Amino acid sequence: MQFGKTQGIALIILGIILIGVQFKLGSGSPGNVPPRGQPSAVTEPPRDVHRLGPLAAIIGTVSLVAGIAVFATSRRRDQPDSNRQVR
Numbered sequence: 001m002q003f004g005k006t007q008g009i010a011l012i013i014l015g016i017i018l019i020g021v022q023f024k025l026g027s028g029s030p031g032n033v034p035p036r037g038q039p040s041a042v043t044e045p046p047r048d049v050h051r052l053g054p055l056a057a058i059i060g061t062v063s064l065v066a067g068i069a070v071f072a073t074s075r076r077r078d079q080p081d082s083n084r085q086v087r
Contacts, residue, residue, distance in 0.1 A: 017060070043056075
């Protein structure tokens, strides 16, 4: 791989961003709930804003692990070719 380190770093950053997005979605406050002590004009249950569930966290974790794997296995430019290279 010519750009192994760059691709690995990009996948790691993407994984961290997606895990952060999932954390933000999971810890966010419900939008349609009236303040405590005030009667609600319409009594409808709050709609689930993010219907995908933990999909962002799953993709983020896979991306993070793949980025670490690509980054760890990429060769340096000054490293000589191995003698057992498959051609």
